[in-house]
Amino acid sequence: MQKLFARASRLIPGGVNSPVRSFAGAGAAKPLFIRAAKGATLTDTDGRQYIDLIHGWGAIAAGHSHPQVVAALEKTAHNGLCFGLCSEIEIEHASALCDIAGVDMVRATCSGSEAAMSALRVARGYTGRELVAKFAGCYHGHADGMLVAAGSGSLTFGRPSSAGVTAGAARDTLVLPYNDPQAVRDAGAAFGERLAAVIFEPIAGNMNLVKPSRAFVAELRALCDRHGAVLIADEVMSGMRASRGLACREVYGIEPDLICMGKIIGGGLPAAAVGGRKEIMGKFAPLGPVYQAGTLAGSPPALAAGLAQMRLLREPGAWDRMAAAARGVSAAFRSAAAEHSVPFCAAHAGGMAGLYCASKVPENLAQVHGCDTDMFRALHAALIERGVLLPPSPFEACFVGLAHDAQIVAKISNAARGAFASLAGS
Ligand SMILES: *Cc1c(COP(=O)(O)O)cnc(C)c1O
Numbered sequence: 001m002q003k004l005f006a007r008a009s010r011l012i013p014g015g016v017n018s019p020v021r022s023f024a025g026a027g028a029a030k031p032l033f034i035r036a037a038k039g040a041t042l043t044d045t046d047g048r049q050y051i052d053l054i055h056g057w058g059a060i061a062a063g064h065s066h067p068q069v070v071a072a073l074e075k076t077a078h079n080g081l082c083f084g085l086c087s088e089i090e091i092e093h094a095s096a097l098c099d100i101a102g103v104d105m106v107r108a109t110c111s112g113s114e115a116a117m118s119a120l121r122v123a124r125g126y127t128g129r130e131l132v133a134k135f136a137g138c139y140h141g142h143a144d145g146m147l148v149a150a151g152s153g154s155l156t157f158g159r160p161s162s163a164g165v166t167a168g169a170a171r172d173t174l175v176l177p178y179n180d181p182q183a184v185r186d187a188g189a190a191f192g193e194r195l196a197a198v199i200f201e202p203i204a205g206n207m208n209l210v211k212p213s214r215a216f217v218a219e220l221r222a223l224c225d226r227h228g229a230v231l232i233a234d235e236v237m238s239g240m241r242a243s244r245g246l247a248c249r250e251v252y253g254i255e256p257d258l259i260c261m262g263k264i265i266g267g268g269l270p271a272a273a274v275g276g277r278k279e280i281m282g283k284f285a286p287l288g289p290v291y292q293a294g295t296l297a298g299s300p301p302a303l304a305a306g307l308a309q310m311r312l313l314r315e316p317g318a319w320d321r322m323a324a325a326a327r328g329v330s331a332a333f334r335s336a337a338a339e340h341s342v343p344f345c346a347a348h349a350g351g352m353a354g355l356y357c358a359s360k361v362p363e364n365l366a367q368v369h370g371c372d373t374d375m376f377r378a379l380h381a382a383l384i385e386r387g388v389l390l391p392p393s394p395f396e397a398c399f400v401g402l403a404h405d406a407q408i409v410a411k412i413s414n415a416a417r418g419a420f421a422s423l424a425g426s
Contacts, residue, residue, distance in 0.1 A: 001045055005030045020057075025393025027377035032389075037064035039403035042389060050389035051408055051415075053329070053353075055399035057391075058205070058237045058263040061322060061351060062312040063403030069267050072308035076301045084295060093265075093303040096310055097273055100245045101235070101259055106275035107284055108298040112236035112262030113141025115272040116199065118284075118292045119258045120145065122274070123197035123230035125283045125290035131194040133187055135178040137207030137365030140199055140234050140260075150175040155190050178204060178364045179212050181219040192227035197258075199232040202248040206237070207368045209347055209354025209397040217252040224257070230280065236262035236272060240310065241399070242350040244319050251349075264313070267305030270296070318402055322351035325404035329353045332413035339417065340424035343372075353398040355379075355390070368395060375423070382419035388412055 008015035016022045016031055023031045033045040040063060042052045052064070062069055076089065090108065097106045109115045120132055120143075132145065140146040148158035148170045158173040160166070174191060176183045178200075188195075198220055204210040224231040233248040233256035241264055243250035248259070258280060262272030275281070283290045296302075313319050330346040330353040337344035347354040347361050356362060357372040357379065376394040383390055388411075391398060 001030070001033050004033045004045060020391075020393055020396065023392040025395065026380040026390075028381075028392065039063045039065075040401065040408045048387075050384070050387055051412055052389055053398040053400065053412075054389060054391050055401050056263070056268055057396070058241060058352070058399045059266060059268050060399070061241065061264050061401045062267070062309045063401045064268075066309070066312060066402075068312060069305050069308040072304040073267075073269070073301050076304035079300075081301060082296060082299060087298070087300050089300050089303045089307070090298040093271075093298075093307050096307060097261065097265060097275060100240060100310065101261060101275055102245065102249065103259060103275040104278040105281040106273045107281065107292065108294075108303070109272045109274065110270045110294055110296050110299070110302075111141065112234075112260060112272045113143055114294070115236060115260040115262055115274045116140035116146065116232075116234055117143040119232045119234075119260050119274045119276075120197055120199065121292065122280060122283050122290045123232060123258060125288070126280045127196045127228065127230060129194055129196035129229075130172050131174060131191055132172065132197045132199060133174040133176055133191075133195060134199050135176050135201075135204075137178050137210065137368065138199075138201045138204055138234070139206035141236075144169040145173050148173040148175055150177075155186060177366075178207075178210065179216045180364070181213075181215050184216070184219045184223050188223045188227060192223070192229070195223075195227055195229040197230040197232050198224055199234055201238060202233050202235060202246070202252060203238040203242040203349045203352075205242075205352055205397040207365050207395055208356060208362065208371075209349060209352055210362055210364065210368065211347065211349060212252075213363075214252060217248070217254050221254045230257045232256065232258045232260065234260045236260050237352075238349075240264045240313055240319075241352055247349070264309060265306045266302050267307070267309035269299070269302035269305045271299065271302040271306045312402065319350070322400060322402055322404070323348075325400040325409055326351050326353045326398075328406070328409040329398060329400060329404070329412055330355070332409065333416050336413065336416035336420045340420040342375075342420050342424055344420075351400055353400070355398060357394065378423055379419055382422050383415055386415035386418050388415040
């Protein structure tokens with residue numbers, strides 16, 4: 001793997017095509033290179049095997065290389081990979097999504113980043129306003145206007161959180177603290193009439209796992225209703241994972257105006273979507289004035305894989321099994337830490353779990369930052385030694401799928417006990 005990393009580093013910045021893969025967040029000097037994945041197991045290029053709690057950062061839910069997903073992909077691929085024209089599978093996928101997400105219309109994109117970017121653009125086109133609000137710790141892809149951190153005061157405009165993002169793009173984004181209804185009310189009072197959209201993760205999964213309060217989510221809906229802004233639920237991660245459909249509706253009882261979905265709906269291939277009410281979706285070209293496009297959008301093989309994975313998750317009892325696995329993983333870590341009196345806690349939401357090196361489950365980004373990074377790194381390394389792979393960062397949630405059965409969860413539990421024993425002993 002050392003050789004592969006050296007070669008990758010000469011050809012690809014940092015040797016990786018997405019920064020979190022570098023394993024820097026876990027304090028490791030180099031990434032893992034994966035040769036194969038099957039069910040709940042990853043095999044690296046040195047032949048070592050790991051129970052996978054990354055699962056494609058949530059894109060995999062049926063288990064790696066599920067035969068039905070692979071078969072659907074193969075069958076579609078034999079009939080052509082890209083037409084650049086309409087095909088029937090686009091209708092099938094859109095129909096499944098509209099049904100699952102309870103929206104009128106969807107437009108397919110290739111990534112969650114594009115889905116969020118398109119949702120924000122159509123919200124601006126629909127309202128004729130420019131300002132959008134997001135929340136610290138929520139991730140909506142890497143479009144300029146979303147790579148913004150909170151300004152110096154609670155009600156100042158954002159500043160770029162990445163080099164290369166213009167101050168102009170950052171000025172159109174207001175960054176508020178997550179889970180703070182008063183901050184939402186204050187923002188409404190100050191900027192309500194200028195707000196095009198409020199975008200949020202109904203279950204935050206990009207600052208580890210953070211669940212909002214009902215009051216917070218209700219306040220977002222009220223703010224948008226009061227000021228005529230568009231409420232965008234970014235369910236790229238939480239959709240079909242934190243709940244059977246939309247977490248926003250099923251967990252919090254709130255109707256969003258627009259939604260973003262991705263990850264699970266592509267079955268491990270690049271597919272995502274923006275969806276919502278006809279009135280807003282009708283603003284997209286060619287019906288309306290908001291431009292949005294994609295050569296590979298609605299890729300038949302990606303949609304076929306996505307449809308197959310969505311069908312597997314919707315089989316009776318399937319989603320519940322995924323959720324039970326995440327609950328089992330979270331409980332296993334909690335009790336293993338308690339056995340060794342290590343300050344640690346865990347949470348779960350549907351098929352995702354949060355593991356925190358802290359004594360209290362965090363409720364916002366500042367509290368996630370308060371978790372013990374050194375302890376996380378030690379835990380990550382101790383688990384790798386025991387054949388369990390956590391996401392390589394304390395800011396990422398864990399993901400399971402249908403292949404994480406009771407036997408796999410028991411293996412994770414054993415590894416966790418061994419890991420905490422070694423941590424407590426050192
Ligand atoms: C992963 C993610 C995105 C970005 O999706 P990509 O396919 O990586 O571009 C956007 N929003 C949320 C909530 C995500 O979890």
